[in-house]
Amino acid sequence: MTWAIPCPAQSFLTIAGSDDHFPVRRIYCVGQNYAAHAREMGSNPDQEPPFFFSKPADALVADGATVPYPPGTDSLHHEAELVVAIGVGGAGIARDAALDHVWGYAVGNDLTRRDIQASAKKIGRPWDMAKGFDHSAPCGLLHPVSVTGHLTSGAISLTVNGETRQSSNLSDLIWPVADVIAYLSSLVALAPGDLIFTGTPEGVGPLVPGDQCVVEIEGLGQLTTQIGDKTG
Numbered sequence: 001m002t003w004a005i006p007c008p009a010q011s012f013l014t015i016a017g018s019d020d021h022f023p024v025r026r027i028y029c030v031g032q033n034y035a036a037h038a039r040e041m042g043s044n045p046d047q048e049p050p051f052f053f054s055k056p057a058d059a060l061v062a063d064g065a066t067v068p069y070p071p072g073t074d075s076l077h078h079e080a081e082l083v084v085a086i087g088v089g090g091a092g093i094a095r096d097a098a099l100d101h102v103w104g105y106a107v108g109n110d111l112t113r114r115d116i117q118a119s120a121k122k123i124g125r126p127w128d129m130a131k132g133f134d135h136s137a138p139c140g141l142l143h144p145v146s147v148t149g150h151l152t153s154g155a156i157s158l159t160v161n162g163e164t165r166q167s168s169n170l171s172d173l174i175w176p177v178a179d180v181i182a183y184l185s186s187l188v189a190l191a192p193g194d195l196i197f198t199g200t201p202e203g204v205g206p207l208v209p210g211d212q213c214v215v216e217i218e219g220l221g222q223l224t225t226q227i228g229d230k231t232g
Protein backbone atom coordinates (compact mmCIF):
# COMPACT_ATOMS: atom_id res chain seq x y z
CA MET A 1 0.00 0.00 0.00
CA THR A 2 1.17 3.51 -0.74
CA TRP A 3 -0.05 6.73 0.86
CA ALA A 4 -1.27 9.83 -0.96
CA ILE A 5 0.31 12.09 1.65
CA PRO A 6 3.02 11.42 4.25
CA CYS A 7 1.63 9.39 7.19
CA PRO A 8 1.05 11.44 10.35
CA ALA A 9 3.75 10.99 12.98
CA GLN A 10 3.14 8.39 15.70
CA SER A 11 2.62 10.04 19.10
CA PHE A 12 4.59 8.47 21.92
CA LEU A 13 5.79 8.72 25.51
CA THR A 14 9.40 8.31 26.57
CA ILE A 15 9.89 5.48 29.06
CA ALA A 16 11.91 6.08 32.22
CA GLY A 17 15.08 4.00 32.34
CA SER A 18 14.64 2.51 28.87
CA ASP A 19 15.52 3.18 25.24
CA ASP A 20 12.04 1.95 24.25
CA HIS A 21 9.19 4.33 23.55
CA PHE A 22 5.48 3.86 24.22
CA PRO A 23 3.25 4.49 21.18
CA VAL A 24 0.05 6.39 22.02
CA ARG A 25 -3.27 5.55 20.35
CA ARG A 26 -5.97 7.54 22.15
CA ILE A 27 -6.10 9.91 25.11
CA TYR A 28 -9.12 9.66 27.40
CA CYS A 29 -9.73 11.93 30.37
CA VAL A 30 -11.97 11.60 33.43
CA GLY A 31 -13.95 14.64 34.56
CA GLN A 32 -14.29 15.69 38.20
CA ASN A 33 -12.70 12.70 39.90
CA TYR A 34 -11.75 14.41 43.16
CA ALA A 35 -14.64 15.53 45.39
CA ALA A 36 -13.21 18.95 46.26
CA HIS A 37 -12.56 19.76 42.58
CA ALA A 38 -16.07 18.60 41.59
CA ARG A 39 -17.46 21.00 44.20
CA GLU A 40 -15.27 23.90 42.99
CA MET A 41 -16.70 23.29 39.49
CA GLY A 42 -20.26 23.43 40.84
CA SER A 43 -21.10 19.71 40.85
CA ASN A 44 -22.15 17.25 43.53
CA PRO A 45 -19.53 14.48 43.65
CA ASP A 46 -21.79 12.19 45.67
CA GLN A 47 -24.42 11.68 43.00
CA GLU A 48 -22.74 11.51 39.62
CA PRO A 49 -21.03 8.58 37.84
CA PRO A 50 -17.64 9.17 36.14
CA PHE A 51 -17.75 10.90 32.78
CA PHE A 52 -15.15 11.03 30.02
CA PHE A 53 -13.81 13.26 27.28
CA SER A 54 -10.87 12.97 24.87
CA LYS A 55 -7.81 14.74 23.58
CA PRO A 56 -6.11 13.97 20.27
CA ALA A 57 -2.97 11.86 20.64
CA ASP A 58 -0.89 14.51 18.89
CA ALA A 59 -1.74 17.01 21.67
CA LEU A 60 0.97 15.34 23.80
CA VAL A 61 3.81 17.57 25.00
CA ALA A 62 6.99 16.15 26.51
CA ASP A 63 8.56 17.09 29.82
CA GLY A 64 10.48 20.36 29.71
CA ALA A 65 8.81 21.68 26.57
CA THR A 66 7.21 25.08 26.03
CA VAL A 67 3.47 25.24 25.32
CA PRO A 68 2.53 28.27 23.25
CA TYR A 69 -0.32 30.14 24.99
CA PRO A 70 -3.27 28.83 22.94
CA PRO A 71 -5.49 30.98 20.75
CA GLY A 72 -9.17 31.58 21.51
CA THR A 73 -8.88 31.92 25.29
CA ASP A 74 -8.05 34.34 28.06
CA SER A 75 -8.24 31.60 30.69
CA LEU A 76 -5.76 28.76 30.20
CA HIS A 77 -5.95 26.52 33.30
CA HIS A 78 -3.63 23.86 34.71
CA GLU A 79 -4.91 20.48 35.99
CA ALA A 80 -2.44 18.13 37.72
CA GLU A 81 -3.32 14.51 36.94
CA LEU A 82 -2.14 10.91 37.23
CA VAL A 83 -1.95 9.34 33.76
CA VAL A 84 -2.51 5.61 33.22
CA ALA A 85 -1.03 3.87 30.16
CA ILE A 86 -2.90 0.80 28.91
CA GLY A 87 -0.73 -2.14 27.82
CA VAL A 88 -3.41 -4.80 27.35
CA GLY A 89 -6.67 -3.90 25.65
CA GLY A 90 -10.17 -5.10 26.33
CA ALA A 91 -13.87 -4.31 26.48
CA GLY A 92 -16.13 -4.86 29.46
CA ILE A 93 -13.12 -5.29 31.73
CA ALA A 94 -14.03 -6.45 35.24
CA ARG A 95 -12.94 -4.22 38.09
CA ASP A 96 -11.01 -7.06 39.73
CA ALA A 97 -8.94 -7.61 36.56
CA ALA A 98 -8.61 -3.97 35.53
CA LEU A 99 -5.15 -3.28 36.92
CA ASP A 100 -3.74 -6.18 34.87
CA HIS A 101 -4.34 -3.96 31.80
CA VAL A 102 -2.04 -1.17 33.07
CA TRP A 103 1.41 -0.85 31.47
CA GLY A 104 2.57 2.11 33.51
CA TYR A 105 1.95 5.52 35.03
CA ALA A 106 3.00 9.09 34.26
CA VAL A 107 2.50 12.65 35.47
CA GLY A 108 0.13 14.74 33.33
CA ASN A 109 -1.30 18.23 33.01
CA ASP A 110 -4.79 18.44 31.48
CA LEU A 111 -4.51 21.96 30.06
CA THR A 112 -7.95 23.53 29.68
CA ARG A 113 -9.38 26.64 28.03
CA ARG A 114 -11.65 27.31 31.02
CA ASP A 115 -13.60 30.16 29.43
CA ILE A 116 -14.52 28.02 26.40
CA GLN A 117 -15.46 25.14 28.73
CA ALA A 118 -17.66 27.42 30.84
CA SER A 119 -19.59 28.74 27.84
CA ALA A 120 -19.91 25.20 26.40
CA LYS A 121 -21.35 23.95 29.70
CA LYS A 122 -23.81 26.82 29.84
CA ILE A 123 -25.31 26.12 26.42
CA GLY A 124 -24.87 22.33 26.42
CA ARG A 125 -22.21 22.15 23.71
CA PRO A 126 -19.23 19.73 23.50
CA TRP A 127 -15.97 20.32 25.38
CA ASP A 128 -13.64 19.43 22.49
CA MET A 129 -12.29 22.92 21.86
CA ALA A 130 -11.92 23.50 25.63
CA LYS A 131 -9.91 20.32 26.19
CA GLY A 132 -8.57 18.92 22.92
CA PHE A 133 -6.59 21.82 21.50
CA ASP A 134 -3.00 21.69 20.20
CA HIS A 135 -0.37 21.12 22.93
CA SER A 136 -3.09 20.50 25.54
CA ALA A 137 -1.64 17.28 26.96
CA PRO A 138 1.76 17.68 28.66
CA CYS A 139 2.82 14.26 29.95
CA GLY A 140 6.07 13.22 31.62
CA LEU A 141 8.17 10.07 31.49
CA LEU A 142 6.22 6.82 31.52
CA HIS A 143 7.13 4.59 34.47
CA PRO A 144 6.51 0.84 34.02
CA VAL A 145 4.21 -0.67 36.58
CA SER A 146 6.79 -3.42 36.98
CA VAL A 147 8.97 -0.76 38.64
CA THR A 148 6.46 1.47 40.43
CA GLY A 149 3.75 -1.00 41.41
CA HIS A 150 0.17 0.28 41.30
CA LEU A 151 -0.37 3.80 42.56
CA THR A 152 -3.31 3.86 44.94
CA SER A 153 -1.97 6.62 47.17
CA GLY A 154 0.77 9.24 47.13
CA ALA A 155 1.09 13.00 47.00
CA ILE A 156 0.05 14.87 43.84
CA SER A 157 0.91 18.55 43.61
CA LEU A 158 1.32 21.43 41.19
CA THR A 159 3.30 24.63 41.45
CA VAL A 160 3.36 27.73 39.26
CA ASN A 161 6.62 29.69 39.46
CA GLY A 162 7.37 27.81 42.68
CA GLU A 163 4.06 28.63 44.38
CA THR A 164 1.86 25.65 45.30
CA ARG A 165 -1.53 25.73 43.60
CA GLN A 166 -2.71 22.11 43.90
CA SER A 167 -1.88 19.64 46.65
CA SER A 168 -3.76 16.41 47.24
CA ASN A 169 -3.35 12.65 47.40
CA LEU A 170 -4.17 9.92 44.88
CA SER A 171 -6.12 8.21 47.66
CA ASP A 172 -8.72 10.99 47.26
CA LEU A 173 -9.72 9.81 43.77
CA ILE A 174 -13.50 9.23 43.78
CA TRP A 175 -13.08 6.53 41.11
CA PRO A 176 -9.72 4.76 41.56
CA VAL A 177 -7.79 3.55 38.50
CA ALA A 178 -9.43 0.09 38.49
CA ASP A 179 -12.91 1.63 38.53
CA VAL A 180 -11.98 4.09 35.77
CA ILE A 181 -10.73 1.28 33.51
CA ALA A 182 -13.77 -0.91 34.20
CA TYR A 183 -16.21 1.94 33.57
CA LEU A 184 -14.47 3.34 30.48
CA SER A 185 -14.13 -0.13 28.94
CA SER A 186 -17.90 -0.58 29.31
CA LEU A 187 -18.28 2.31 26.87
CA VAL A 188 -15.38 1.77 24.42
CA ALA A 189 -12.90 -1.02 23.75
CA LEU A 190 -9.53 -0.09 25.21
CA ALA A 191 -6.37 -0.96 23.26
CA PRO A 192 -2.63 -0.99 23.92
CA GLY A 193 -1.36 2.56 23.67
CA ASP A 194 -4.38 4.25 25.22
CA LEU A 195 -3.76 6.83 27.93
CA ILE A 196 -6.23 7.86 30.61
CA PHE A 197 -5.86 11.19 32.43
CA THR A 198 -7.59 10.34 35.72
CA GLY A 199 -8.81 13.77 36.86
CA THR A 200 -7.48 16.68 38.88
CA PRO A 201 -7.78 17.70 42.53
CA GLU A 202 -8.96 21.10 43.70
CA GLY A 203 -6.98 24.29 43.14
CA VAL A 204 -7.12 24.63 39.36
CA GLY A 205 -6.21 28.09 38.12
CA PRO A 206 -4.80 30.26 35.36
CA LEU A 207 -1.45 30.12 33.57
CA VAL A 208 0.00 33.10 31.70
CA PRO A 209 2.90 33.52 29.26
CA GLY A 210 6.22 33.16 31.05
CA ASP A 211 4.90 30.82 33.76
CA GLN A 212 6.72 27.64 34.71
CA CYS A 213 4.28 24.92 35.81
CA VAL A 214 5.57 21.83 37.63
CA VAL A 215 3.38 18.80 38.40
CA GLU A 216 4.76 16.19 40.78
CA ILE A 217 3.45 12.79 41.84
CA GLU A 218 5.14 10.75 44.54
CA GLY A 219 7.01 7.90 42.86
CA LEU A 220 6.77 9.36 39.34
CA GLY A 221 8.84 12.53 39.61
CA GLN A 222 8.07 15.85 37.97
CA LEU A 223 6.59 17.23 34.75
CA THR A 224 7.76 20.75 33.91
CA THR A 225 5.99 22.91 31.34
CA GLN A 226 6.81 26.47 30.27
CA ILE A 227 4.03 28.69 28.95
CA GLY A 228 5.11 30.58 25.86
CA ASP A 229 3.78 33.61 24.06
CA LYS A 230 0.25 33.72 22.74
CA THR A 231 -0.17 32.35 19.21
CA GLY A 232 -2.87 32.88 16.63
Ligand code: MN
Nearest residue numbers: 079110199200
Ligand atom coordinates in the same frame (compact mmCIF):
# COMPACT_ATOMS: atom_id res chain seq x y z
MN1 MN B 1 -8.90 17.12 33.99
